[in-house]
Amino acid sequence: MIAPLRDIAGCGLYHPRMQKPGTLHVVATPIGNLGDLSPRALDTLKGVDAICAEDTRHTRQLLSHFGVERPLLALHQHNEEAQSEQLVARMLAGDQLALVSDAGTPLVSDPGFRLVAAARAAGVRVSPVPGACAAIAALSVAGIASDRFVFEGFLPAKGGARRERLSHLAAEARTLIFYESAHRIEESLADLGAAFGGERPAVLARELTKLFETVLDGTLASLGEQVAADANQRKGEFVLVVQGAGDDTDARLVEGRRLYQKLAGHLPPSTAAKLAAELSGAHRKSLYGSG
Missing domain, CATH: 3.30.950.10 (Tetrapyrrole methylase, C-terminal domain)
Structure with missing residues (x-):
């Protein structure tokens, strides 16, 4: 008979053939108006074993407003790489975890990429709970x-x-x-x-x-x-x-201005404008003095 194994995150005993891996829930939170937290997001936060948060103090205030009491784990740009292995181990042992940022959808100019990548590489299910994004x-x-x-x-x-x-x-x-x-x-x-x-x-x-x-x-x-x-x-x-650069004429003008600004630091303005116009296809008069 195979003895049960202890998971490396210290989360209890489990048998690798019997324990079903948990899920990483990527949960969007409000960017301002607390009414934008979806019912599904709230249910998810209430039901997980722990919540990974960019700033635990900020997230604790949000959870307190909705009467949610769950353990919080700090996950930010300075510790994400080190923490990801332990968090993945917890999910492989069956824990359900949520990932939130300070506001909006995680990973959009916020931490979380390394944890999501590590979870997927380990075969852990990663499930989005969509919502606000600035x-x-x-x-x-x-x-x-x-x-x-x-x-x-x-x-x-x-x-x-x-x-x-x-x-x-x-x-x-x-x-x-x-x-x-x-x-x-x-x-x-x-x-x-x-x-x-x-x-x-x-x-x-x-x-x-x-x-x-x-x-x-x-x-x-x-x-x-x-x-x-x-x-x-x-x-x-x-x-x-x-708005994007638009049609070819706009794109040529933008490229001409970029080139002119580069060349004007090394050449006389008239020479810089002439070369930029030749290279970009923009009219020289529209570039002269644009730097």
């Missing part, structure tokens, strides 16, 4: 083409790296979605305008589903002006939806 919520109200889009998350914090990233995105034809923080929103709008052209249509969604929710539309240049003129528009959490 990027999709903003796209749904932006009035900008939503059939094809690119989610870029947060732009680099340092100006040079941010402008470099934007220079590679300027010719993207699909709608672009960015997250941004309050203390960088003005700089990011300015850099977006310089890289994409200030006339590019965009929508800035702030504090979605919360008390002071605002959704501003216009061009990158006009959004920058609105944010600069109103201190309230520099507070909270932001999602920026930017």
Whole structure:
């Protein structure tokens, strides 16, 4: 007779032929309005053995509001790799675990990728419990083409790296979605305008589903002006939806501007504009001085 084995996470005794593996439930939580927590999400959180949370203090407040008392396990970018093996072992031993982030859908600019990948590699079932996502919520109200889009998350914090990233995105034809923080929103709008052209249509969604929710539309240049003129528009959490480069003419212009900005640091402006126009197919006069 084969003796029972103890699982490596110390969760009790089990027999490998008798114990059915648990499930990792990836649960979306509200991004602001607590009424957006779905009944299924609430039932799932009540029924699991433990909840993996990005910030246990934040999640404890959410659970307390709904009267949920479950063990919380910290899972964030600094410990996810080390924790994933132990958490997978618990699920292989039969535990049901939930994964939540501070707000919205886990893994969308939040930790969780390593745990999900490790669970799937081990044969553990991973089940989504969908709900709020700030990027999709903003796209749904932006009035900008939503059939094809690119989610870029947060732009680099340092100006040079941010402008470099934007220079590679300027010719993207699909709608672009960015997250941004309050203390960088003005700089990011300015850099977006310089890289994409200030006339590019965009929508800035702030504090979605919360008390002071605002959704501003216009061009990158006009959004920058609105944010600069109103201190309230520099507070909270932001999602920026930017129209793609569009037709070939727009794409050539964007690429020409990107090349001009690169070349202008090493060549006279007129020479830089001439070379950028030749390489991109854009009109030289539309590039001269765009840096």
